[in-house]
Amino acid sequence: xxxxxxxxxxxxxxxxxxxxxxxxxxxxxxxxxxxxxxxxxxxxxxxxxxxxxxxxxxxxxxxxxxxxxxxxxxxxxxxxxxxxxxxxxxxxxxxxxxxxxxxxxxxxxxxxxxxxxxxxxxxxxxxxxxxxxxxxxxxxxxxxxxxxxxxxxxxxxxx
Amino acid sequence: xxxxxxxxxxxxxxxxxxxxxxxxxxxxxxxxxxxxxxxxxxxxxxxxxxxxxxxxxxxxxxxxxxxxxxxxxxxxxxxxxxxxxxxxxxxxxxxxxxxxxxxxxxxxxxxxxxxxxxxxxxxxxxxxxxxxxxxxxxxxxxxxxxxxxxxxxxxxxxxxxxxxxxxxxxxxxxxxxxxxxxxxxxxxxxxxxxxxxxxxxxxxxxxxxxxxxxxxxxxxxxxxxxxxxxxxxxxxxxxxxxxxxxxxxxxxxxxxxxxxxxxxxxxxxxxxxxxxxxxxxxxxxxxxxxxxxxxxxxxxxxxxxxxxxxxxxxxxxxxxxxxxxxxxxxxxxxxxxxxxxxxxxxxxxxxxxxxxxxxxxxxxxxxxxxxxxxxxxxxxxxxxxxxxxxxxxxxxxxxxxxxxxxxxxxxxxxxxxxxxxxxxxxxxxxxxxxxxxxxxxxxxxxxxxxxxxxxxxxxxxxxxxxxxxxxxxxxxxxxxxxxxxxxxxxxxxxxxxxxxxxxxxxxxxxxxxxxxxxxxxxxxxxxxxxxxxxxxxxxxxxxxxxxxxxxxxxxxxxxxxxxxxxxxxxxxxxxxxxxxxxxxxxxxxxxxxxxxxxxxxxxxxxxxxxxxxxxxxxxxxxxxxxxxxxxxxxxxxxxxxxxxxx
Numbered sequence: 088x089x090x091x092x093x094x095x096x097x098x099x100x101x102x103x104x105x106x107x108x109x110x111x112x113x114x115x116x117x118x119x120x121x122x123x124x125x126x127x128x129x130x131x132x133x134x135x136x137x138x139x140x141x142x143x144x145x146x147x148x149x150x151x152x153x154x155x156x157x158x159x160x161x162x163x164x165x166x167x168x169x170x171x172x173x174x175x176x177x178x179x180x181x182x183x184x185x186x187x188x189x190x191x192x193x194x195x196x197x198x199x200x201x202x203x204x205x206x207x208x209x210x211x212x213x214x215x216x217x218x219x220x221x222x223x224x225x226x227x228x229x230x231x232x233x234x235x236x237x238x239x240x241x242x243x244x245x246x
Numbered sequence: 247x248x249x250x251x252x253x254x255x256x257x258x259x260x261x262x263x264x265x266x267x268x269x270x271x272x273x274x275x276x277x278x279x280x281x282x283x284x285x286x287x288x289x290x291x292x293x294x295x296x297x298x299x300x301x302x303x304x305x306x307x308x309x310x311x312x313x314x315x316x317x318x319x320x321x322x323x324x325x326x327x328x329x330x331x332x333x334x335x336x337x338x339x340x341x342x343x344x345x346x347x348x349x350x351x352x353x354x355x356x357x358x359x360x361x362x363x364x365x366x367x368x369x370x371x372x373x374x375x376x377x378x379x380x381x382x383x384x385x386x387x388x389x390x391x392x393x394x395x396x397x398x399x400x401x402x403x404x405x406x407x408x409x410x411x412x413x414x415x416x417x418x419x420x421x422x423x424x425x426x427x428x429x430x431x432x433x434x435x436x437x438x439x440x441x442x443x444x445x446x447x448x449x450x451x452x453x454x455x456x457x458x459x460x461x462x463x464x465x466x467x468x469x470x471x472x473x474x475x476x477x478x479x480x481x482x483x484x485x486x487x488x489x490x491x492x493x494x495x496x497x498x499x500x501x502x503x504x505x506x507x508x509x510x511x512x513x514x515x516x517x518x519x520x521x522x523x524x525x526x527x528x529x530x531x532x533x534x535x536x537x538x539x540x541x542x543x544x545x546x547x548x549x550x551x552x553x554x555x556x557x558x559x560x561x562x563x564x565x566x567x568x569x570x571x572x573x574x575x576x577x578x579x580x581x582x583x584x585x586x587x588x589x590x591x592x593x594x595x596x597x598x599x600x601x602x603x604x605x606x607x608x609x610x611x612x613x614x615x616x617x618x619x620x621x622x623x624x625x626x627x628x629x630x631x632x633x634x635x636x637x638x639x640x641x642x643x644x645x646x647x648x649x650x651x652x653x654x655x656x657x658x659x660x661x662x663x664x665x666x667x668x669x670x671x672x673x674x675x676x677x678x679x680x681x682x683x684x685x686x687x688x689x690x691x692x693x694x695x696x697x698x699x700x701x702x703x704x705x706x707x708x709x710x711x712x713x714x715x716x717x718x719x720x721x722x723x724x725x726x727x728x729x730x731x732x733x734x735x736x737x738x739x740x741x742x743x744x745x746x747x748x749x750x751x752x753x754x755x756x757x758x759x760x761x762x763x764x765x766x767x768x769x770x771x772x773x774x775x776x777x778x779x780x781x782x783x784x785x786x787x788x789x790x791x792x793x794x795x796x797x798x799x800x801x802x803x804x805x806x807x808x809x810x811x812x813x814x815x816x817x818x819x820x821x822x823x824x825x826x827x828x829x830x831x832x833x834x835x836x837x838x839x840x841x842x843x844x845x846x847x848x849x850x851x852x853x854x855x856x857x858x859x860x861x862x863x864x865x866x867x868x869x870x871x872x873x874x875x876x877x878x879x880x881x882x883x884x885x886x887x888x889x890x891x892x
Binding site: 140210 | 315317318319320321323324513514515518
């Protein structure tokens with residue numbers, strides 16, 4: 088067990104810890120998915136490599152890529168939170184809503200791609216794909232929220 | 247201090263070194279990009295003349311397969327590997343099979359030379375327009391006096407068995423493409439003149455000169471429009487196609503409306519949800535009834551003439567038929583009259599018997615390969631049943647060689663409908679052959695290889711039972727004797743009477759005594775000879791009849807007057823034991839052909855006596871050939887001119 092300096096965590100730390108956990112868990116899941124996809128390549132399995140499965144291949148690759156990338160976004164968010172605590176006493180509703188948006192995006196978008204690739208209709212993915220725009224909007228919302236917060240912090244600092 | 251300045255100097259050197267490496271890498275990268283760009287530009291410039299000479303792309307309702315790929319990747323990929331796609335292609339280095347290596351080929355006495363300049367392909371040849379005037383226009387110019395010109399080869403036809411080429415026509419005819427009357431045999435890797443690649447009676451007038459724009463375009467492109475400029479002085483062409491080759495829209499219909507409608511994802515997912523529903527913006531041949539579905543293939547694989555007005559409409563506006571429509575509204579599909587036909591139907595035949603002879607056996611069975619729809623549509627399976635081309639074939643779920651689907655080459659294809667025990671669990675009661683033998687395979691009896699195309703006998707799509715009477719009366723080879731090569735028609739007639747209760751057939755003495763296959767080989771006309779010759783190499787026939795007695799008869803065909811008969815005979819002779827490496831050039835001069843034939847007979851005589859002898863196969867008990875009878879049959883050979891419009 089790692090030694091920790093203190094168990095007293097402020098609200099920023101708690102939020103950062105949540106996103107560090109989510110980010111690393113996401114990385115674990117989506118890197119594992121990546122390995123799984125490589126195994127499917129290695130074993131030349133028709134369910135993934137057959138010419139009829141092009142849409143599935145594309146969807147699952149996107150699930151892996153987005154999942155991994157968004158996990159890194161969570162880690163970046165966690166890091167942003169840790170240094171935000173220098174200037175703010177507590178994360179306001181902006182950070183909290185961004186937090187939930189990022190979590191929602193990490194779940195919905197890769198899941199949409201994953202489900203969309205399980206059942207496909209020729210060049211169209213399965214209906215799971217409809218989770219993707221919802222996830223994308225959440226991620227976008229989170230980004231905008233964080234951007235606005237940091238922009239306002241910068242303005243405050245300038246004053 | 248010293249060490250400090252040394253260290254800073256070392257740092258400067260190190261920095262400079264890295265800068266130099268960085269700059270050099272940058273320069274190398276720029277050079278590589280520049281060379282690659284120049285190479286691509288050069289290639290584009292070189293290919294420009296090819297693309298400028300090809301038919302233009304239609305900019306109306308046809309969208310091309312590239313647009314279909316985005317939504318139908320699997321269908322696109324499975325179609326992409328077919329020979330339908332590669333039927334017509336631009337003459338680009340990666341697509342040209344022929345060796346343009348300065349070879350000279352003699353076609354009907356005229357010299358053609360093929361060569362390359364850089365990445366472009368050329369032919370030195372008699373002026374194709376002057377040839378067109380002389381051969382097709384009846385202008386009395388001695389062909390050897392026609393001036394020689396150099397023309398760029400811009401387009402290819404074929405990619406499976408052989409490939410032929412098209413050169414750019416004179417500018418005044420628009421984008422007219424003239425034939426280069428040569429064929430490149432892909433497997434044999436050799437050039438041959440066009441006239442020996444087809445069943446064409448030697449010495450018959452009519453050189454194989456044609457233009458792609460008004461004829462081949464019909465079936466070798468998708469949505470072809472010859473674009474005949476009817477008012478132009480020279481009769482020039484502004485030819486356009488939906489796509490070269492046979493692509494998605496040839497079978498599914500033009501795709502523009504479909505693409506526009508399905509940009510809406512809600513529409514697409516509603517259609518996905520209602521999987522059984524038909525998207526009315528496109529045609530799915532699988533969802534059509536068996537007749538409409540087969541007509542799609544029949545737009546090319548059939549014998550027809552266009553209905554009134556549609557001929558000129560085709561010439562000026564392009565293909566009028568759209569998949570899913572009733573093709574009979576725009577075309578008249580010709581059938582050979584039969585014994586049951588009315589005098590009126592026979593009248594059509596009497597007006598132009600040559601037209602029928604070039605496409606059908608005399609009993610009305612289709613002869614010309616590539617006309618499968620004309621055969622199928624005359625079959626009871628089609629007229630009384632619901633068979634369609636898609637019962638056995640698929641453009642997406644098949645081997646590209648024959649486009650047969652997963653059941654198309656098995657009993658399963660037939661037992662989809664004929665599922666009674668006599669055709670399934672108790673098949674021997676019907677076939678009178680062992681259940682697992684090739685004699686119990688439905689298609690071997692009901693779809694024998696009695697059509698001819700592309701140097702090969704191919705399965706006849708006029709599905710019917712073996713008809714010994716048609717063999718005796720009209721000379722149509724039958725399934726039984728094409729497998730039992732050593733048996734006479736008498737033997738077959740008796741077997742049919744015994745097993746199926748058919749009436750005994752009146753036969754001549756020869757038909758009673760001598761193997762039917764030998765009669766076709768030695769005494770038959772060219773179509774009979776080529777079909778019988780092909781079967782000597784057919785494995786089921788070799789198993790049923792033995793093969794060590796066939797060579798001395800097959801050998802006579804090596805000097806046949808017809809190039810295709812010689813080719814098929816030579817090709818199948820090499821499948822016989824001891825002849826695997828028999829040297830034979832089917833377009834050699836006549837004396838050499840005769841010498842090859844004699845050599846093959848002598849080679850056979852030098853071998854051990856055959857395992858089969860007897861009067862039926864014209865081999866004496868001591869293993870020698872009944873040469874006198876053979877010679878007599880050869881003298882009585884049916885030398886009628888045979889032309890097959892495959």
